[in-house]
Amino acid sequence: MNKLGFLIDMDGVIYKGNQLIAGAGEFIERLRAAGYPFLFLTNNSQRTRRDVATKLMRMGIDVGEQHIFTCAMATARFLSRQKPKGTAYVVGEGGLLQxxxxxxxxxxxxEPDYVVVGxxxxxxxxxxxxxxxxxxxxAKLIATNLDPNCPTASGIRPGCGAIVSFLEAATGRKALSVGKPSPVMMRAARKQLDxxxxxxxxxxxxxxxxIIGGVQMGYHxxxxxxxxxxxxxxxxxxFRPNHIIxxxxxxxxxxxxxxxxxxxxSTDDDTVSDLDQWRELQLANA
Structure with missing residues (x-):
């Protein structure tokens, strides 16, 4: 193997609340120095990628918006492939709308094609x-993620998954989720890093x-x-992660x-690639 790329969660890995975790800045600098590509993955559809990059910059992590991959981006790209130039009613905020x-x-x-929930x-x-x-x-019901709650500086608030559960109970319809750990988002992020x-x-x-998202895709x-x-x-x-730190x-x-x-x-690349495509096809036809 002569190339590596990293898909990195933020809250709990890079920072906790508004406090940078020790070693986070040094790790990103190490990736830059070695030429390893990386993306920060987030299930927060509320902020734009520029907003997320600005938060990291203010905490001392030198990144641009090209290093951010959000569930809102994954959802929008997925829908644009399913139904180009479609319409949506949105329960969410600026990052998803943009x-x-x-x-x-x-x-x-x-009469939207989709109801999209962030x-x-x-x-x-x-x-x-x-x-x-x-x-x-x-309208088809789409979730940007199924996280039941979100951490905030003042405590926990209901997340996208809680809102989606309300709509599923009210309508009897099952939502398709595109954010982590969905193979749609995990595969799209990998492909963006080539x-x-x-x-x-x-x-x-x-x-x-x-971790389950990475395991299902055959990633480290x-x-x-x-x-x-x-x-x-x-x-x-x-299931277990390959490494614990x-x-x-x-x-x-x-x-x-x-x-x-x-x-x-121990996993053959071609097999994983075929399995990726099968999973994405199953989700697309759901």
Whole structure:
């Protein structure tokens, strides 16, 4: 293997709240110095990629918006392939609206092709009522992610998954989710870095989003114990990450041989590629 690329979760890996995790800046500088491509993956559809990059910059991580890949982007690109120049009613905020517009979608509240749900603080009972009526009228229900809640500086608030559950219960329709751990987003991010499965490393702090997403795609997976999943939690899961680290500082250490760490593969690239395409086709036809 002569190339690696990294798909990196942020909250719990790079920072916690507004506090940078030790070693995060050094790790990104190490990737830059070695020429390893990387993307920060987020299931937050509320912010634009520029907003996310600005937050990281202010915390001392030198990145541009080209290093950000959001579930809003993945959702908008997926829908533009399914139905080019389609229409959507959106329960969400600026990041999702911008992504849809950039991919040729119009935002409407009458006979949309899709009802697309993100997270945010501007949701109202009226918007949920409208979304319910539109889904029952024939619009397809799309979730940018199924995270049940979102961490904030003041505590936990309901996430996209909670809003989607409300609409599923109200309509009897099942939403298609595009964000992590969906193969749609995980594969799209890998392809943006021009990588094959054996070259792709996923670093995350939660087993049921980043790690399961990477496992399903045949990527290298690294669980950082600095966030949502602790070592004692691992026995609850039927799958395991390839590597467990205390924090991103372990990978920032120059003594850590990144190429050596991720060179041992038992999965054939062509098989993984075919499996990727099959999974994406299943989701597309759902």
């Amino acid at each position: 992504a849809l517009h950039q991919n040729g979608y119009s935002i409407v509240d009458v 997270e945010g603080r501007t949701m109202t009972a009226e918007s949920l009522e409208t979304a319910t009526r539109l889904v029952l009228g024939g 990588l094959v499965a054996s070259q792709t490393v996923v670093i995350g702090d939660t087993m049921d989003t980043d 997976t690294v669980l950082a114990l600095s966030g949502g999943t602790q070592r004692q939690d691992l026995d609850q899961f039927a 205390e924090s991103i500082a372990d990978l920032a250490d120059p003594a850590c041989d990144l190429l050596g760490m991720f060179s041992d593969r």
